[in-house]
Amino acid sequence: MSTYEIFVSLAKVGLKVTLQVTFSAAVLALVLGGISGLARMSKHKIIRFISSVYIEIFRGTSLLVQLFWMYFVLPMMGIRLSALTAGILAIGLNFGAYCSEIVRSAIQAVPSGQTEACIALNMTKVQRMRRVIIPQAFVMMIPNLGNQLIELLKSTSLVSMITLTDLTYQANILNATTFETTKIYSMLLIIYFIIGLPLSKGMKLLEQKVSEGRV
C-alpha cells in the first residue's frame, strides 16, 4: 500500500469522526468551562459547591475511564448513549473542567481597580462583567484555551477505544490488514499535526485581534 493510499484511506474513513468529535467536544468544553468558571465565583455557596464537585471529579479521574464509564456503565443504569454521543460528552466534560479553571483564574487576574472604576461609574454587576471584566479576562484566556483545544484534538484518539471509527481506529484497522506499521502511524501523526495547525494559528490571530491597542 502506498503512502498516498494510506492517506486517502485514513482521510476518507476516519477524518470526519475525528473532526466531528473535536468540534462538538470543544464547543461543549468551552460552554461548560465558561459556566462553571463563573459559578466557581458565585456568591451562593451551593453553586460554588456544585461547580467544584464537577471540576474535581472530571479533572481527578482518567479521561479513558470516563469514556468507558459513559459507554459501558451508563447502559447498565438504563442510559444508552451512542458511541459518538458518549465520546463527545466525556471529552467535553473532561476538558470543560480544565477550561473552567482557566476562565476563573483569568477573571480573577483582572486588576481590582477595574471593578472599582465600574462601581464609581455606577455599573451593575452584570454590566461590569459583560462590558469590562470578561473582555479583559478573555485576552488572558486565549493562549491557555488554545493549548486545551489542541490537547483536546489529540485526546479524541481515545474514542477509538469505544468503537468509533476515527483516524486512530482506522489506522489500527489498516495496520492489522497491511502491516505497514511505520507508514501508517507516521501518516497518522502528520494528519493530527496538520489538523492542529490551523487551531493554533487561529488562536494566535484571535489573540492579536482582541488585544488590539494594548501593549
Next chain:
Amino acid sequence: MTPIVSYKNITKAYGELEVLKEIDFDIYPGEKVALIGPSGSGKTTLARLLMTLEEPNSGTIEVEGKGLWHEEINGKLVKANGKHLREMRKSIGMVFQHFYLFPHMTVLKNVMEAPVTVLGLSKKKARLQAEEMLEKVGLGDKLDVYPAQLSGGQKQRVAIARALVMKPNIMLFDEPTSALDPELVGEVLEVIKEIALESDMTMLLITHEMDFAKEIADRVAFFNEGTIAEQGTPEEIFNHPKTPRLQTFLSRFNP
C-alpha cells in the same frame, strides 16, 4: 445651609488597624474641600467610603439628606441593598490615583461606556457628549487612541472626562497627580482647576500638591492618624497652622 455630605461618627478599621476614628465631617453644596495629610492618615478611605467602595465599621454617612449605607424604611434603619446604593451613586463620581481606564476600549469608548450602559443614552448622543468633554480636557485629537498609547497625564484627563460625563453632584479626586511624572502634573491640575472654577459641583480633593490646594480649596482639612487634626480656610491652614503636627507636616513642603 444643610450639608450635601455628612459623615457622622465614622470608624473604619482593617483588622486591628483603625484608619478612621470616630470622624464627624460635613461638606456643603458647591464646596471645594482639600484633604491633606501624611500617607495612611485616612484621607483616601474617607473618599472610598463615600464612593461605596468600602463600608464603614460604625457610624453613618448621609448624602443629600439620605443615608448612604443605611436607608430608613418605616422609621427603621436597615442596611442598604444594591438598588439603594445604585440610586445613591448617581450623585457621586470619582477619579483614582491610578486612573483605572478600560484598556480594551479607545479613549472615546471609555468615556461613552457608562452613559450608554448605565444611563441608557443613545450612542449618538453619548458620542457627542464624550467628544465635547474630551475636547474640554484637551484630548479632542485622541478619540480613537487606546489608553496604552497615552501618557499618564493624558490618561488621568480621560479618567476625569469619563467621570464628568455622568454629571455627578459630588466629585472625588483621590490623589489625581500622585502617580504622574513631575512634568505631567501641571496639565492635570490645570484641568481640575478649570472644573473647580466654572462648575458648582461639590469637590473633595485629596492631594499632596499644597500650592494647588491653597489655590482652589474653600476649606482644607488636615488628617493625621485617622482623625481630622485641624481644618480651616487655606489661609488658616497654610499660613497660620496651629497644631505642631501640621506645622511639621507643612515644613516638609516648604524647606
